[in-house]
Amino acid sequence: MALEPRNSSGRLYHISLKREEVGRIALLPGDPDRVPRIAKYFSKAKLIASHREYTTYGGYVGKEYVVAMSTGIGAPSAAIAVEELARLGVKVMIRVGTCGAIHPAAKVGSVIIADAAVRLEGTSREYVMEGYPAAAAPEVVMALKEGAASLGKKSMTGVACSTDSFYVGQARRGYGGYFPSRSKTLISDLRAAKVLCFEMESSILFTLGRLFGLKTAALFGVVANRVTNEFGVDAGVEDAIAVAIEGIRRLPKYLEPKDLS
Numbered sequence: 001m002a003l004e005p006r007n008s009s010g011r012l013y014h015i016s017l018k019r020e021e022v023g024r025i026a027l028l029p030g031d032p033d034r035v036p037r038i039a040k041y042f043s044k045a046k047l048i049a050s051h052r053e054y055t056t057y058g059g060y061v062g063k064e065y066v067v068a069m070s071t072g073i074g075a076p077s078a079a080i081a082v083e084e085l086a087r088l089g090v091k092v093m094i095r096v097g098t099c100g101a102i103h104p105a106a107k108v109g110s111v112i113i114a115d116a117a118v119r120l121e122g123t124s125r126e127y128v129m130e131g132y133p134a135a136a137a138p139e140v141v142m143a144l145k146e147g148a149a150s151l152g153k154k155s156m157t158g159v160a161c162s163t164d165s166f167y168v169g170q171a172r173r174g175y176g177g178y179f180p181s182r183s184k185t186l187i188s189d190l191r192a193a194k195v196l197c198f199e200m201e202s203s204i205l206f207t208l209g210r211l212f213g214l215k216t217a218a219l220f221g222v223v224a225n226r227v228t229n230e231f232g233v234d235a236g237v238e239d240a241i242a243v244a245i246e247g248i249r250r251l252p253k254y255l256e257p258k259d260l261s
Contacts, residue, residue, distance in 0.1 A: 004087070012084045015069065016051035021058065023065035024260045025092040025251070026085050027244055028078070030071050030201060034237065038068040038096065041245045053077055061248045071095075074164060075123035075204040082208045091260050092140060092251065095205055095218035096244045098237060099160065099197035100170065101225045102187050106156055108225050109235040111148060111243055112196055114160040114218040115141045117203035121164045124207040134162070134206040139254035140217035140247070147246030153239045158196040160218065162203035170198045171226070187226060197222070215259055219243055 005013035012018075027038055032055040039045040042059025049056045053072030058065065067090070071081040082093060099112055106112055117134040119125075124134065141157065148155040163169035171186040173179045202218040209216030221236025 011049070012087065014052060014080050015054040015056065015084045016049040017056060017084070017088060019088045021048050021056075022067050022085065022088045022090055023058070024090060025064060025066045025094075025248060026090045027066065027068040027094050027096050028071050028081060028205070029068065029096045030073055030078075032070040034096070034241075035068045035070050037238075038241050038244075041241065042066065042068075054081060061245055064248065066248060071201060074200050075121040075162065078201040079123050079204050079208060082205060082212075082214075086212050086214060090214075092215045092255070093205060093209065094140060094144070094216070094244055094247065095202055096240055097199055097201065097218065097220045098223045099199040099220035101197045101222045102191055102227060103156070103196045104225070104227045106196055106222050106225060107154070108222055108230045108232045109239075110222050111153055111155040111236055111240050112160070112220050112222055113141060113144050113148065113155055113157040114196075114202050114220070115157055116159045117206055117218075118159060118161040118190070118195060119203040119207065120169065121162050121200070121203055123204050127207060127211060132207065133210070134203040135210065136206050136217040137209065137215040139259070140215050140251065143250040143254050144217055144219055144243060144247035146250050148243045150246055151239075151242055153243055155219075155243065156196060159194065160197050160199050160202050160220070161190055161195050162200055163198060164200070166200070198226075215255065
């Protein structure tokens with residue numbers, strides 16, 4: 001059917017998965033190469049599918065079967081991931097990504113947990129009016145915060161800003177020095193609004209989570225700080241993964257059975 005396309009083996013068209021291959025919880029990095037790194041924390045981990053930007057591993061965190069699936073870069077491909085995973089019965093989705101901090105105290109290599117996001121991407125506007133909030137599920141945020149504390153990982157919790165553009169959309173100069181007036185004040189305006197960081201997927205995840213009745217959250221390794229002009233490739237990523245795993249272990253404390261059924 002064109003309205004919900006599947007391939008010749010009955011798998012959903014983009015993510016190439018069937019219902020019996022997923023559980024109730026999914027971890028969603030953007031980078032396909034990050035998926036096997038997450039899967040190292042699973043028991044009985046195995047590769048399930050790899051199609052387009054969507055690479056998926058499954059395995060167990062304690063007794064809970066979990067999948068880790070990459071979403072690619074940006075809101076359009078992340079929206080497809082959320083749509084198709086929800087159709088297969090996934091109820092909790094946690095983005096495990098990277099960000100560029102705009103708060104001076106968010107050190108490169110630390111972790112930021114997002115409890116909401118500014119919607120500076122266009123995909124969520126295809127679903128709902130611009131004033132609709134992009135807010136994470138507080139229960140999942142609490143589980144992640146507790147997970148970070150239990151591991152002794154430095155973390156901050158607050159609002160992220162999700163953009164469609166890594167360069168001009170995050171106040172970096174475009175090729176040839178292109179720099180529109182809006183970009184010149186973007187960081188100062190966001191800092192005044194107490195926003196912690198830039199990234200590219202959380203606002204669509206949170207928006208769809210609210211619209212679809214899912215429990216969502218996001219956390220990031222801080223790979224850059226735009227205020228201090230520091231950058232570290234892969235900084236904080238391993239800590240973010242570890243915190244996500246510990247957060248999953250604590251979800252039963254915060255979620256009711258109906259949230260997972």
